[in-house]
Amino acid sequence: MPATTLPSMAAGWRLPNLWDAVAFVCVIGALIAVGHVAEGTMTRIDAPGATEITLDPTHLPEYALRTTARMFAALAASLLFTFTYGTAAAKSRRAALVLVPVLDVLQSVPILGFLTFTVVFFMNLFPGQVLGLELAAIFAIFTSQAWNMAFSMYQSLKTVPADLHEASISFHLTAWQRFWKLEVPFAAPGLVWNTMMSMSGGWFFVVASEAVSVGNNSWKLPGIGSYVALALEKKDIIAVGWAILAMLLVILLYDQLLFRPLVAWSAKFRFETTAGATASDPWMLRLMRRTRLLKLCGELVGDAAAFLGGMRFSFGRRQRAASSAKTSRAVDIAWALLLVVVVGLATWRVAQFASQALSWSDVGTAVGLGLITLIRVVVLMILATLIWVPIGVWLGLRPVWARRAQPVAQFLAAFPANLLFPPFVLFIVYFHLSPDIWLTPLMVLGTQWYILFNVIAGAAAFPGDLKEVASNFRVGGLLWWRKVIIPGIFPYYVTGAITASGGSWNAAIVAEVASWGNTRLQAHGLGAYIADATDKGDMARVVLGVVVMSAFVVLFNRLLWRPMYGYAQRRLTLA
Numbered sequence: 151m152p153a154t155t156l157p158s159m160a161a162g163w164r165l166p167n168l169w170d171a172v173a174f175v176c177v178i179g180a181l182i183a184v185g186h187v188a189e190g191t192m193t194r195i196d197a198p199g200a201t202e203i204t205l206d207p208t209h210l211p212e213y214a215l216r217t218t219a220r221m222f223a224a225l226a227a228s229l230l231f232t233f234t235y236g237t238a239a240a241k242s243r244r245a246a247l248v249l250v251p252v253l254d255v256l257q258s259v260p261i262l263g264f265l266t267f268t269v270v271f272f273m274n275l276f277p278g279q280v281l282g283l284e285l286a287a288i289f290a291i292f293t294s295q296a297w298n299m300a301f302s303m304y305q306s307l308k309t310v311p312a313d314l315h316e317a318s319i320s321f322h323l324t325a326w327q328r329f330w331k332l333e334v335p336f337a338a339p340g341l342v343w344n345t346m347m348s349m350s351g352g353w354f355f356v357v358a359s360e361a362v363s364v365g366n367n368s369w370k371l372p373g374i375g376s377y378v379a380l381a382l383e384k385k386d387i388i389a390v391g392w393a394i395l396a397m398l399l400v401i402l403l404y405d406q407l408l409f410r411p412l413v414a415w416s417a418k419f420r421f422e423t424t425a426g427a428t429a430s431d432p433w434m435l436r437l438m439r440r441t442r443l444l445k446l447c448g449e450l451v452g453d454a455a456a457f458l459g460g461m462r463f464s465f466g467r468r469q470r471a472a473s474s475a476k477t478s479r480a481v482d483i484a485w486a487l488l489l490v491v492v493v494g495l496a497t498w499r500v501a502q503f504a505s506q507a508l509s510w511s512d513v514g515t516a517v518g519l520g521l522i523t524l525i526r527v528v529v530l531m532i533l534a535t536l537i538w539v540p541i542g543v544w545l546g547l548r549p550v551w552a553r554r555a556q557p558v559a560q561f562l563a564a565f566p567a568n569l570l571f572p573p574f575v576l577f578i579v580y581f582h583l584s585p586d587i588w589l590t591p592l593m594v595l596g597t598q599w600y601i602l603f604n605v606i607a608g609a610a611a612f613p614g615d616l617k618e619v620a621s622n623f624r625v626g627g628l629l630w631w632r633k634v635i636i637p638g639i640f641p642y643y644v645t646g647a648i649t650a651s652g653g654s655w656n657a658a659i660v661a662e663v664a665s666w667g668n669t670r671l672q673a674h675g676l677g678a679y680i681a682d683a684t685d686k687g688d689m690a691r692v693v694l695g696v697v698v699m700s701a702f703v704v705l706f707n708r709l710l711w712r713p714m715y716g717y718a719q720r721r722l723t724l725a
Contacts (some may be wrong), residue, residue, distance in 0.1 A: 173438070205389045214373075214399075229345075240304045250304070264666070269362055298649035298653075299344050299345060301649055304335030315328075338612045343603045354566075385572075394565075398561055401560050406557075406633075407434055519678075522660070524702055526658070534650065539601065542609060543609045546607070565595070596653065601646040601650050604642040612638045655676075656679025662674075662675040662678035676698060676699055683695060
């Protein structure tokens, strides 16, 4: 026995090579950077330089580090939220009655709406400390990242093919084992692409998240978002250019070091029985495999994860007798009544709060402005679908080109709308154009990418054997789109469209009001209504605007997207 095990252990513990030295330096550098960021969060707000921003470009590396650390902290919280909230919504029919509508509401609430109610909470947790401001900023970034990831997980768990479920039953897998061995791998490709989109979504709202206000006090946390806000305030085009360059370099770095290896890793979870088209492994993944210590550590982590995922925890329901069906129906009725009571009480309290400062004419004004914003959202969704679905399918079926386009798409998705205010404002003013029309594209600037990223994920996960069958039967042209690829990517498209439409409502608060220096343009819409109320500190109208926006999003999702979700679920699970 020792003669066979000791050589393998010796082979696994061979001396480090040159690549291990390079990896060691990188890891130590990353730890030092994390320590530097942590040190900056443990100071007092009134300490010198704690909340001061300068346009000197030599400070941009530190600002970029602080912003990136906030975004990855928010991403970790988003992943935890996804694996708990998204899974609970998909697994429990009764929980879904609450969790899915709440998710619709949360993704529609503008980021300023979250900041208005949460900053005081985090500031009270750590009074006078920068950490309170940091947590408020991280939470704001979290609200721009979590929802599409949760929707992606929910969509994947609801559309696992029936034959895979039957196979898991045949192998006597417990609910715990089925989750980690079947459902999470099935969800991995879409979740990875939505994680990339979430990082880009965090960049899109980073300007708003790093500016924290409480009453008459406002602070700007050191970061690229605050740098951009100050550059726009001072009309410094050169500083805006430096910020764009820094953002581009950061996106390229984490794309090469993290997301390219993740995309290549997730490709092995594609649901197919024949080998599909694949791209070569990215250089970072090949470099990690050449190291000895990192490779060994990765194998240990993988073995530990496989061991935990293979443990026979049983969370499944016990077999019930036929007589318990009546009890189940009674519980469903009681649960529905409880929900109606809770929603009714919440509606009554909101109405009571708003009625102290508002009238029915204010409600009518908000609803009318919401209809204007609704028209913009519908038009933008149609245009984004017509443009990005064909492009996403083309990229998803060609992994090499998808990998080439990946950093470009991430950068475009991350590009803050604020940086386009100067050319848009100057263009509209110079040609005397209507802000109601020409500010509209800013709404979809960051949200259209939800459709592209999800369609790429769906096309990349499309089974290779189905492509071969279509090719053998020479199915092409419009018939191929109608009968082959659109049904295959449809669940992914619906996920992208839900988050894109909800994000467009959210982005309206930024897009319907644009300023450059002393020039301010404002379109008619619910986003501008909420922005004005926030600037004036009119909490009653902020609440009214957020409630009306949430109502529009929930109704839109209930009447359009949810039926589409159900159709996609029936088509896949019964296939």
